[in-house]
Amino acid sequence: MGQLNIAVIIKLEPDFSEGNVSYNPDGTLNRAETKNTLGPHSAIAAHAAFFGKVMYGAKVSIGTMGPPMADLALQQAQQISDAEELHLYSDRLFAGADTLGTAEVLKTGIHKMKEKMDIVFSGHRASDGETGQTGPQTAWKLGFTFLGNVISYTVDMETRILRAKRLISLQGTPNIIEEIEAPLPVFISIDPTYKSSFDKVSQRLAFHKYQKEATERADNYKDYFTMFNAKELGVDETLVGLPGSPTIVYKVERVPKSTATRKAEVVDGSDPEQIKKVVAKMKEALDAMVIK
Amino acid sequence: MEKYDVAIIGGGSAGLAALKQLSNLGKQAILLEAGSEIGAKNISGGILYSKKPQKGTVVNVEDVYENFLNDAPFERKITKYILHSTSKDKVYSMDLTAAHDYQSNFGYSVLLHKLNSWFAKQAIESAEKFGGGIIPGVHVKSITWNESGNAIIQTDELDEFEVKAVIAADGVNSEIADMVDARPKFTPTQLYQGVKVIVKLPEEIIEKRFGISSDEGAAHLFAGDITLNHIGGGFLYTNSDTLSVGAVYHYHSQLTNPSEPSALIDALLKNPMISEFIKDDVPIKSKIDKSLPQEEQLRVRFAMAKHIKNWNEIRSSYLSSSGRQRLIDSGKYKTDEDIKTRLDGIENQLTKLGVSFGSDYVEAEYGAKLVPDGKRCRMQKPFFKNILFVGDAAGRGVFVGPKIEGLNVGIDDGVRAANAVARAIDKNDFSANSLGEYYSKETENSPYTTDMKQIDKNYLKIFLDATKDIPKDIIGSRYGPILKMMSNERLRGIAVKFANILGYDKLLPMIESEDTYVKIPIQLAERLGNTVSSSYSPSIPSLADRIGNLSYNDDHSSHIKVLNPNSEFMKKMVTLCPAKCYTEEGGNVIIQHEGCVDCGTCSQETEWKHPRGEKGIHYKYG
Numbered sequence: 001m002g003q004l005n006i007a008v009i010i011k012l013e014p015d016f017s018e019g020n021v022s023y024n025p026d027g028t029l030n031r032a033e034t035k036n037t038l039g040p041h042s043a044i045a046a047h048a049a050f051f052g053k054v055m056y057g058a059k060v061s062i063g064t065m066g067p068p069m070a071d072l073a074l075q076q077a078q079q080i081s082d083a084e085e086l087h088l089y090s091d092r093l094f095a096g097a098d099t100l101g102t103a104e105v106l107k108t109g110i111h112k113m114k115e116k117m118d119i120v121f122s123g124h125r126a127s128d129g130e131t132g133q134t135g136p137q138t139a140w141k142l143g144f145t146f147l148g149n150v151i152s153y154t155v156d157m158e159t160r161i162l163r164a165k166r167l168i169s170l171q172g173t174p175n176i177i178e179e180i181e182a183p184l185p186v187f188i189s190i191d192p193t194y195k196s197s198f199d200k201v202s203q204r205l206a207f208h209k210y211q212k213e214a215t216e217r218a219d220n221y222k223d224y225f226t227m228f229n230a231k232e233l234g235v236d237e238t239l240v241g242l243p244g245s246p247t248i249v250y251k252v253e254r255v256p257k258s259t260a261t262r263k264a265e266v267v268d269g270s271d272p273e274q275i276k277k278v279v280a281k282m283k284e285a286l287d288a289m290v291i292k
Numbered sequence: 293m294e295k296y297d298v299a300i301i302g303g304g305s306a307g308l309a310a311l312k313q314l315s316n317l318g319k320q321a322i323l324l325e326a327g328s329e330i331g332a333k334n335i336s337g338g339i340l341y342s343k344k345p346q347k348g349t350v351v352n353v354e355d356v357y358e359n360f361l362n363d364a365p366f367e368r369k370i371t372k373y374i375l376h377s378t379s380k381d382k383v384y385s386m387d388l389t390a391a392h393d394y395q396s397n398f399g400y401s402v403l404l405h406k407l408n409s410w411f412a413k414q415a416i417e418s419a420e421k422f423g424g425g426i427i428p429g430v431h432v433k434s435i436t437w438n439e440s441g442n443a444i445i446q447t448d449e450l451d452e453f454e455v456k457a458v459i460a461a462d463g464v465n466s467e468i469a470d471m472v473d474a475r476p477k478f479t480p481t482q483l484y485q486g487v488k489v490i491v492k493l494p495e496e497i498i499e500k501r502f503g504i505s506s507d508e509g510a511a512h513l514f515a516g517d518i519t520l521n522h523i524g525g526g527f528l529y530t531n532s533d534t535l536s537v538g539a540v541y542h543y544h545s546q547l548t549n550p551s552e553p554s555a556l557i558d559a560l561l562k563n564p565m566i567s568e569f570i571k572d573d574v575p576i577k578s579k580i581d582k583s584l585p586q587e588e589q590l591r592v593r594f595a596m597a598k599h600i601k602n603w604n605e606i607r608s609s610y611l612s613s614s615g616r617q618r619l620i621d622s623g624k625y626k627t628d629e630d631i632k633t634r635l636d637g638i639e640n641q642l643t644k645l646g647v648s649f650g651s652d653y654v655e656a657e658y659g660a661k662l663v664p665d666g667k668r669c670r671m672q673k674p675f676f677k678n679i680l681f682v683g684d685a686a687g688r689g690v691f692v693g694p695k696i697e698g699l700n701v702g703i704d705d706g707v708r709a710a711n712a713v714a715r716a717i718d719k720n721d722f723s724a725n726s727l728g729e730y731y732s733k734e735t736e737n738s739p740y741t742t743d744m745k746q747i748d749k750n751y752l753k754i755f756l757d758a759t760k761d762i763p764k765d766i767i768g769s770r771y772g773p774i775l776k777m778m779s780n781e782r783l784r785g786i787a788v789k790f791a792n793i794l795g796y797d798k799l800l801p802m803i804e805s806e807d808t809y810v811k812i813p814i815q816l817a818e819r820l821g822n823t824v825s826s827s828y829s830p831s832i833p834s835l836a837d838r839i840g841n842l843s844y845n846d847d848h849s850s851h852i853k854v855l856n857p858n859s860e861f862m863k864k865m866v867t868l869c870p871a872k873c874y875t876e877e878g879g880n881v882i883i884q885h886e887g888c889v890d891c892g893t894c895s896q897e898t899e900w901k902h903p904r905g906e907k908g909i910h911y912k913y914g
């Protein structure tokens with residue numbers, strides 16, 4: 001039947017959750033003050049890889065391009081996916097890369113991984129400004145079949161064919177779920193609605209066993225971790241960083257904030273009078289909502 | 293369909309012991325637990341005993357988990373066991389440490405979330421070696437049998453699967469017993485209703501107040517007016533840095549004269565002796581000046597909340613030797629004085645915000661569950677086809693005097709069931725005649741079963757000795773002659789024999805009466821008791837606040853269905869449901885299931901199920 005090898009490409013992103021994010025007075029993100037974390041879409045990709053681990057005993061590797069502190073994201077993704085290989089591609093030369101320059105680094109990294117990959121997962125997009133091309137471009141560079149918006153998948157380990165469900169939403173038409181088949185290797189950009197489900201006793205047992213293993217591994221993530229600079233990675237320097245990036249951001253304009261149509265009012269919850277007012281307002285709103 | 297040898301249903305202490313033992317014997321076993329994690333659904337008093345009976349042997353917790361004594365997160369070794377009779381501000385105390393120590397290696401106070409999680413960790417490690425393990429978040433909803441006699445297990449969450457044997461460890465409100473009709477539902481006469489709260493109190497305050505060292509613990513028991521005229525009593529056990537304060541009352545007596553379970557707890561907390569036991573320094577928030585701008589009011593409110601949280605955390609570590617060490621090890625502080633300085637600093641800031649400090653108590657968790665009285669409800673043959681019932685599910689708990697032994701009995705049962713299943717696997721015979729009967733005989737041979745059947749005259753003597761100095765007229769006409777007979781060594785043997793011939797059925801209504809739990813203790817307190825006073829009155833949270841403080845994973849539809857909304861029984865549930873899930877509207881009783889703590893009190897006349905996997909109550913202490 002053979003082994004299934006899965007790679008996940010992930011990204012360290014600002015943590016937009018309350019208490020962790022910080023903004024400059026002009027409303028832009030204060031990157032220095034904001035904590036970083038594994039991007040939410042990357043986390044979903046790691047979950048999809050863990051599904052392969054539980055169902056098919058896959059070997060999982062994770063790669064990311066980023067600053068040295070991005071090892072944090074690798075550790076978080078390892079905790080989810082029980083990966084046994086963590087790659088960080090970090091070099092000043094990579095700075096200023098657009099999605100194409102990033103894809104080149106990731107492609108080279110994936111080739112550097114111990115196993116020959118059967119499936120590569122990426123998140124749907126990043127939450128801090130990248131617009132979703134890194135995945136498809138990496139797939140193109142790898143020469144893998146690209147499957148976008150995947151919400152579930154299975155692998156026939158005999159025939160080495162992957163079956164996937166894709167969620168297609170087009171404006172103005174109802175959503176469609178498309179079922180497709182593709183021979184391995186494939187590159188999957190995972191849909192934000194993806195959720196693993198395990199319906200068999202044996203799968204649940206494997207799930208808990210590997211989850212425990214993942215925690216143990218993530219506690220010692222350094223044992224699985226390798227950092228590569230441009231030279232160690234052996235990338236073609238004309239294809240990465242600024243030189244490898246055909247798009248140049250020459251101006252950033254803020255979309256003007258539209259003025260809010262609703263007004264917020266601070267209410268003191270310990271004052272019965274004020275609460276009465278709130279209840280009255282809610283009643284008013286609810287009355288208006290009743291379908292007669 | 294997937295096939296396994298054995299499935300254990302329920303991950304309380306009984307089911308976990310069965311899993312550990314099967315793995316110890318090299319057998320594959322899987323355990324299904326409805327809660328989202330092990331320990332989320334279990335609640336006890338509780339003291340976990342290790343016993344050494346004179347006749348026969350039991351399997352103790354440290355026999356199942358070899359590293360129990362070194363590694364397990366128990367709370368305190370109970371070294372003092374005192375019974376208090378109460379009437380208003382009078383308390384008469386009797387030392388019953390001898391009863392606690394009777395035939396026991398030790399008794400530890402425990403909190404089940406923590407302890408069962410630890411048991412699970414040990415059990416999983418062993419079980420995984422043989423391809424087994426624990427699957428949390430799965431609720432078993434039906435068991436049927438195929439033509440080869442194997443059980444088909446259906447759950448709300450997984451594909452159905454097949455097993456050769458089942459160990460039902462699903463607790464006092466066993467759905468398994470119900471769905472296969474293995475026994476009738478337990479009746480109120482066979483059950484006790486238990487309620488308890490966890491009270492926070494720093495470690496070193498506990499030690500000073502209860503006169504114990506860091507490796508000792510105290511158990512205090514209460515009877516008298518705190519029972520609000522019910523049969524049963526209250527308890528207060530010292531944990532590491534919390535107290536368990538609870539009440540256990542005969543369910544029948546609760547149905548006859550219903551008291552709200554939370555009111556029974558409140559009666560305890562308001563007793564001056566207990567008020568003083570639970571007392572702590574607490575920050576008292578000031579009213580925020582309403583004339584300040586609203587943003588400023590909010591700022592003050594948030595600042596108060598943040599500092600109070602910090603103060604609580606640092607103080608509870610500061611008042612614990614291991615806590616201080618932890619803070620120093622973390623590198624944030626160099627010495628104990630550093631920590632104290634920081635604590636004083638926060639206190640200063642709080643004072644500036646208008647916070648003052650006063651006496652009160654801090655409640656951390658409220659919970660409830662039925663307790664089976666093994667004397668009255670143990671299954672005579674705890675099996676049905678290839679299902680073996682263990683622990684509470686089999687109605688097996690030793691309930692004699694003030695002591696409740698359910699945890700140790702469940703562990704012993706779990707091991708006996710595991711041994712029986714391992715034997716069946718080796719013989720490849722899972723028939724009721726072989727597997728079931730063997731297990732049944734094994735439990736019948738357990739010294740715990742003897743305790744559920746007969747009075748032990750030596751145990752009884754301890755209580756008689758304790759009552760030696762009590763004027764005879766208090767004990768009254770009812771017990772006078774019995775006591776006299778019992779206090780005579782020779783006659784005691786005869787009397788106990790005679791009593792055992794009568795059997796618990798006839799005896800219990802005589803012993804477990806209002807006289808024993810209410811009237812005599814009140815008289816004792818009034819005539820012989822000391823006056824105890826408390827320097828404050830505890831501000832007891834409302835039931836709504838107690839329920840609001842619990843964690844739930846709400847299910848949209850109710851796991852309990854009311855069958856007869858205008859029966860007398862259901863009307864009593866309005867009072868007796870510890871979470872006030874029932875209300876009466878226009879003569880009909882309706883349920884709002886969201887606050888349900890799965891106690892089982894209403895199960896008599898409802899279609900009662902546990903919530904689906906991961907849903908419902910999630911205890912943090914238990």
Ligand SMILES: Cc1cc2nc3c(=O)[nH]c(=O)nc-3n(C[C@H](O)[C@H](O)[C@H](O)COP(=O)(O)OP(=O)(O)OC[C@H]3O[C@@H](n4cnc5c(N)ncnc54)[C@H](O)[C@@H]3O)c2cc1C
Nearest residue numbers: 302304305306326336337338339432463486683684698699
């Ligand atoms: C207030 C109080 C005080 C007590 N004091 C003491 C004491 O001091 N000493 C002592 O030894 N004992 C004491 N007991 C009794 C003791 O707590 C119990 O006997 C013991 O906890 C029972 O363990 P168990 O494993 O049999 O059941 P439980 O702990 O009830 O476990 C049953 C498990 O099965 C799961 N389950 C149920 N149905 C299903 C299903 N269909 N599918 C999947 N899972 C399911 C539940 O979620 C639960 O986790 C006390 C009890 C109470 C309530």
Ligand code: SF4
Nearest residue numbers: 869888889891892894
């Ligand atoms: S609804 Fe029933 S089971 Fe739930 S807390 Fe109330 S009495 Fe207990």
